[in-house]
Amino acid sequence: MDKILRIDMGAAGGPSMKEEPVGAYAGLGGRAMTSAIVSKEVPPLCHPLGAENKLVFAPGLLSGSAAVISGRLSVGCKSPLTGTIKEANSGGQAAIAISRYGYAAIVLEGKPATNDLYVIHFGKDGVKIKSDKSLKMLPNYDLVDKMKAAYGEKIACISIGPAGEMRMGAASIAVTDMETRPSRHAGRGGVGAVMGSKGVKAIVLDMTDLKMRQPKDVEKFREANKKFTEGLKSHPVTGQALPAYGTNVLTNILNEAGGYPTKNFSGGVFDGSAKISGETIADLETKRGGLATHGCHTGCVIQCSGTYVDKNGKFVSKQPEYETVWAHGGHCGISDPDVIAKLDFMDDNYGLDTIEMGVTIGVAMEAGIIKFGDAEGAIRLVDEVGKGTPLGRILGSGAEVTGKAFGVERVPVVKGQAMPAYDPRAVQGIGVTYATSTMGADHTAGYAVATNILKVGGFVDPLKPDGQIELSRNLQIATAAVDSTGMCLFIAFAVLDQPETFQALIDMLNAFYGLSLTADDVAALGKQVLSMERDFNARAGFTAKHDRLPRYFLNEKLAPHNVIFDVKDSDLDQVFNW
Amino acid sequence: MGPISVKVKLFASLRTGRFEERDMELAPGTSVRALVHALGIPGQEVTLILVNRRHRDWDHVLAHGETCALFPPVGGG
Incomplete structure (x- = not known):
């Protein structure tokens, strides 16, 4: 994972590729990578569907290794839905595949002058791009069937459906799962519309004979991965409730x-x-x-x-x-x-x-x-x-x-x-996250529900404003860091309650890369990511006045508790003052 | 004083071999701890106690007409 692939979809004569060393972006993965590239290279005032926007796919730092549950993919760009920076996060097989092809990021740039629709294929013979108008307006499941017929059963697909082609604000990017179904999605913020604007229907990655990424210190990595796995298996949320009932237990x-x-x-x-x-x-x-x-x-x-x-x-x-x-x-x-x-x-x-x-x-x-x-x-x-x-x-x-x-x-x-x-009046901590997140209303950006409702990581009364700023701040920092590792965010349930599981994650990163990171360094990474994102948003015209809930949440009481969102504006403005 | 009536709701794995919802007659002064004990649920299996939709602790004394919802550790998002 030491190179970046840039594909200029707007190059004269058709898309052109350029492979370059990871360079200044070395040491970044997932959301840290997508947000670093977008904040540095995309003009904040650009139109999200224009040639100046870039669509970045980045596997996490541990994706493609033997680290358990590390297959999350970050997709970044300027969002056509929010106008802010965006990182949408997906499961599925693609992060594993991209990382094993050696790429820390794939960046789609420019915009085709024609209305061609392209498939980008990664295989033994390298990366090939071809136009295929017959794929126009195909839904994701039909598209993946065609890709399997053309490129074999053992593939990972990143694709858009008709919504992405129509450049809709609600358009997602689909990622295939272990059964090669397009059931996992980088859902939020209209990232699918940006892929549509680049004229890319699908990125298909052949997964035959891909080699697992190897850690620098094999023994220490194996030991840390084992402890980390045990931590996830022994915590009642990650070891029992989520497997048995899924997230809908909520x-x-x-x-x-x-x-x-x-x-x-x-x-x-x-x-x-x-x-x-x-x-x-x-x-x-x-x-x-x-x-x-x-x-x-x-x-x-x-x-x-x-x-x-x-x-x-x-x-x-x-x-x-x-x-x-x-x-x-x-x-x-x-x-x-x-x-x-x-x-x-x-x-x-x-x-x-x-x-x-x-x-x-x-x-x-x-x-x-x-x-x-x-x-x-x-x-x-x-x-x-x-x-x-x-x-x-x-x-x-x-x-x-x-x-x-x-x-x-x-x-x-x-x-x-x-x-x-989650109604922000009855779960005030998540209201703070909705209001202040760099992404627009997003529960995953700082999941205060854990501590407000589920009593994970302590307890902060969901119906009162007290303690919600600090809670959301700390969770937003931690989340930005976790989103950079490739780890599924649900590890947080175990990590928040079990210091030894958090330490095992740090040990895994250190053993993989030959580093000596501490918990403080992980928090610093989270802050660095949020700072880059906030900086992009500020340059795109966002101010404190955008870090607010719609007024009716402050004026209309929610039954049965008859509560309003009661966190003061001046307190919301303190979330990123660390 | 006669017994009080409390609606008890169990969720997720706590339902296994028990029930989903039941109106129970309890002695006045019964705490959540005593109720959970009476139901034969090991204390460590219960982490979330909501009485009339508010988080309460083990020592909460149940009142006539209240609804007590008990959950094992759960998460999602």
Whole structure:
């Protein structure tokens, strides 16, 4: 992982490639790499869909090694949804493949003058780029079938569906999983639209005969990896709850805590929650012959995913995440798991962020386009997005645009990005993260739910403003560091509670690279990443006034706790003063 | 004083071999700790206690009409 591949999609005479040493970006991986390249090389005032924007794919520091659960891929650019810097993060096999081809980053630059659509193929004979107009508007699953037929079964695919080609704000980038299904997504911020603007339909990586990356100190690395694995297996969240029920185990707890945003954030308790809970869906999957425990990439030891099948045992989608079940479920007043799984598949197939799309449908329901609870209507609307009808084009642009188009006041977005599945009035720490994150409303940027609701890493009362700034700050710093390693963010549940597991992670990095990092160095890396991102956003025109929640969260009380978001603006401005 | 009535909800692995939801008659003054003990659930299996949708600790004394939700360690995101 000592080189960077740059592909100029706008070069005269067709795309051209340039391989260069990692140079000034040495020692960076994942989000640190994507944010360093974007903040240094992309003009902050550029149009996100223009030639000046760059789309960066970076595996984490440990991706492609024997380190468990290290296959996360970072995708960075200036976001067409938020106008900020963006790092969207995905599981799947691609990070492993890219790192084993030796690349610390693949950077797509420029913009084709024609409307050609390209496939970039990595194989034994090097990297080849070819135009293939027959792929136009193909959904992700159909596309991957074609790629398998053309390049063999053992491939990893990074691709966009019709939404990306139409350059929609809700467009994701799909990454294939261990079954070569395009079920993993760099979902947020419209990264798929940027890939579409570069004219790239798919990046296909042949995975035959790829060699595992080797650590500098094999023995120490093996020992640290073993301790790290034991830490994940012995923690009850990463060792038991996530494998058994997946992330959707959160439906019941958020609902019981009164922080489950229902019908476009109009209440904190959903009466249909039991029908779509993690317990119910895991049970359904097992009874129907699906899978309730499954990993998204080779080396995952948490296995929070699964396979959702219909009543005849036929594949419907991967097990939908909590945020997906919420966005297409409770947020829209829908409580049929079969409908939610179908919508999950449609989003994956058209190449859409399930959070942005679900929240947008809820906003459309508030606007009266369809009624809350209208499952068939929701399916029809997502279909319109995939087909690119005029209404579909508006919805595919995300919640903010949809709210504006239909005159809706209550639009749950920060910096243009839809809020995920936790009401910031009843989970105030996550409200701080939504408001201040460099990414727009993003739960993963500093998952205060862990400490507010789940009592992981201590406990800070979710209903009060006290302690939330410090909590969100520390989590945002830690997350920026974890996102740079290639590790799945869910390791945090074990790392926050078990110092020896955190130490094992540091030992693994040190043994792999021959370094002597300390915990302080890891925190410093997190701060460095956030500083680069904040600097880009400031140069793009973002100020403290953008680090705010929509006003209705400050004015309208949320039942049943009858609370508003109560963290002061002046305190929000202190999150990045460390 | 007669017994009080409390709705008890169990989630995730705590349901195994037990129940999802039950209205229980308890002696006045019963704490969450005593309730969990009476249900035969090992204390270390319960990490989250929500009574009427608020986080409470083991010593919380249950009142008539309250809903007590018990969770094992859970996470996601």
